[in-house]
Amino acid sequence: MQSQPRQGGHPRRWPILGVLVFSLLVVVLDNTILNVALRTIADPGRGLGATQSELEWAINSYTLVFAGLLFTFGVIGDRLGRKRVLVAGMAVFGLASLVSAYAQSPEQLIAARALMGLGGAAIMPQTLSIITNVFDPTERARAIGIWSAAVGLAVAIGPITGGLLLNHFWWGSVFLINVPIVTLGLTGMLLLVPESRNPDPGRLDPLGVLLSIVGLVSLSYGIIEGGERGSWLEPVVLGPIAVGLAVIALFAWHEARTDHPAFDVRLFRDPRLSVAVGSIAFCFFATSGVFFFGSFYLQSVRGLSPLEAGAMMLPFAAGQLIFSPYSPTLVRRYGAKAVCTAGMLLVATAMVGYLLCDETSPLWVFGVVAFVQASGMAHVMPPATESVMSALPRERAGAGSALNNTARQVAVAMGVAVLGSLVASVYRGELSGLLARLPAGLPAQVRHAAGESIEGTLALAARLGPAGEGLIEPARSAFVHGMHVAVVASAIVAFTGAMLVLRWMPGRPAPAGRRPRPAPAEQRL
Template identity: 75%
Template sequence: MDPQTVQRRRWAILGVLTLSLLVVVLDNTILNVALKTIADPHKGLGATQGQLEWSINSYTLVFAGLLFTFGVIGDRLGRKRVLVGGMLVFGVASLASAYAQSPEQLIWARALMGLGGAAVMPQTLSIITNVFEPAERARAIGIWAGAVGLAVAIGPVTGGLLLAHFWWGSVFLINVPIIVVSALLMAFLVPESRNPLPGRLDPLGVLLSIVGLVALSYGIIQGGDKGAWLTPAVLGPILAGAAVLALFVWHEARTPDPAFDVKLFRDPRMSVAVAAIALCFFAASGVFFFSAFYMQSVRGLSPLESGAMVLPFAAAQLFFSPRSAAMVRRFGAKAVCAVGLALVGVALGGFMTVGAHTPLWVLGVVFFVQGTGMANVMPPVTESVMSALPREKAGAGSAINNTARQVAVAMGVAVLGSVVASVYRGDLHDRLAELPPAAREAAGQSIAGAHAVADRMGAAGTSLAEPANAAFVHAMHVSSLVAMIIAFAGALVVLRWMPGRQERDDAPAATPTPEQEPAGV
């Protein structure tokens, strides 16, 4: 495809890439609204709180562990080819998830979806970086980032609509027709590109990253499930995971072709931007996880109603993401990103004001503020990451950006989900002691389990349902406080270390080398 044709079609290409990105991100958020249904032993799979966390984390951990590798594979084999192949794998895994017969099958199918998503995500940003010239790239990345935020918000609404008419597996089955259409459009519109000097693969690095992240997440989730953190079953995996991740960093700093190039973090634009996006998504992901249970179990909303409650988040994303590039030009990425993280922190703190009977419009305002903040974090930090690298390393930059986000999502769900589980079980301990062993176990696993037990108890169930609601709200407040502190810490990191406009203007311009010419568009 000649460069003139690519330039004429660049916005159509962006539309196709955004559609593929939308379905990958959408699948993670669409699952949130279906969690309560999947936990139901009659309507769903009877999954426990820990299994629900793993249904999210099996996807995000495989996704994060393979992102950088697929960025290199795309640079080597061709980004379009890897993109289409990843979409097809994602479609097959979506079918497997839709028809899973047990929580364990769902967890493994979701892991396969993570593999497909890891092949898709870095190619989208790499192709955008190659198709758009620097003058338009910030705007294109803003639209790309807006699609991520939009998917976060419309996922719950879409899931609610599907669950109102179909079984829980429909939230995965909806991916298939979108994937078919996207793959066909990619074949005709998207140009092929690759790095003329691609790196070699690093299987040991990939293995160490996945083992370390899985072990660390397993220990954290076990701590939340058991309510006891100082036991060998919890501390062992956490310490082992931390040790393996330390070995991973040591290996990556010394191998000539790393799976995750830690040396790139010497550039403050890269390191601070990655830290900002990681802290933002760590704080926000856990809140999305427990807010679905709050709306459906504590407030009694249907999946559709709880999905509609997230629409203010979508509205904020749609309005502010495309405008973030102009804000950065006027005020600088440092100021925009810091204010965005501060707004996220304010919103997360707002969850501490939400109780069992708070007017729902308050929750809508909190979601809107959170969406506004995140819309002004993602575009500037993504542009900072991509601008720190030459074009032929676009795959690596995209992978670093998305790896940070996915690892943060996994850790946020694991850590904040475990905080909720621990506080909830601790507050409800005395009430659970009065129940038979089977009912005690079910009610202690999650708020959904407590309501299921209360329903079986008939009129006497009120004595369990109301304390369970109070315990969950308290747990939500504690988790929100932790998330708020993390978001504000991210804002301080940006203010302290992200280069400002004057610092960037004073930086010496890099001299182009032959290897830094745009990869064949």
């Protein structure tokens, strides 16, 4: 039976929000737990011996499938019932987590992560759609603020949870932890969450879904391959990038003309919505690289354990928890434009702040910069998300939720690919001369792997014994240089996003006393 929105919202709306937030935690928590486990998974002895490009694919196989199917699952939820799709997505996510935990090779992990992306794509849009339907518009901004704070909390508690698990168990435990969370979430959904659907749902768009995934995967492949090879002018790099861009252009053309788009590009005609989506994308592109290479900086360069590296993200958690709940209040007082612009400028400032982090800087500097970064993101996500959702009618909540989350996931995938490849290119260039002077009998494959990532170099140094000690400090210095180049690029992206928000996002709404009076009843007939 379909649950209809009622005046004042659903009577169990706050417990429902609690269940949805708990369910959302597992989707976001998984990626942040993975970040702190990357170094362990790269270790040939303790992990799977994954290369940097394989680690990037372990992240992007999830995010690209997630992003490519979000809009489709928003429509499926509108059609079949959001609760039903949410429950199915949680079940798939739990099963895929179990498979990931026992993967025997990087390739198996990448495939299992893609399956997790399928489950995550079914979960994420339903949570925001159900929130939109069970909350009255007067409370919706507050509920979305709590939803956004939960995302930030999961981003922050993931690393410390991953560190605790890795200190006591094998690397697969970072995925196995999802199973009990999924079980509890499913129980709460079945007991509390009402069913709802769109009375006039759209049709599915298989061609659009296929084009989006092919385009994004091809583009990501070319970018990651360029970073791995250290050369961007080879056909194996330029070819996939060109194909990816062409397919994405074809996808946009198709979506603008079909009457049942998988990703409705016509929604971007609303400037409030388009700028809000853009701010989300710019924000997450700029910050995604920090979560990817920050783990290597803290563990491989600074020598912290996984638990200590996870603890270094607690200031990020504090920033999210302190500021996210108050963001809607600031929006009501100063307007979405001012709050969003300030948030993006804080993110840009944080990216510049990471330039202060090197091989010998005090670790508290990293913590302070992470706190500033979290504070900025806390002032971007709630107003941007509310702008997206309020620009659409309730019956299109699934489309709005999918649009919001697609922007975030595509930005994360492209950010990891571009910024990760940028770090890899700088790193390989810095070490190429030193690696060329290694003993001639060293296999070319080993030499190539050593130049691809800091973990590869440190593994070679350990293999060479005393002869490899001269590689350690240059490797750390080269990684820090690559990280600094990436954060400068991130700062430019975040600042550009701030300027776009400042220029085009709607400003502060007119005071209530100055709003136009409604027309008399007889004039509205």
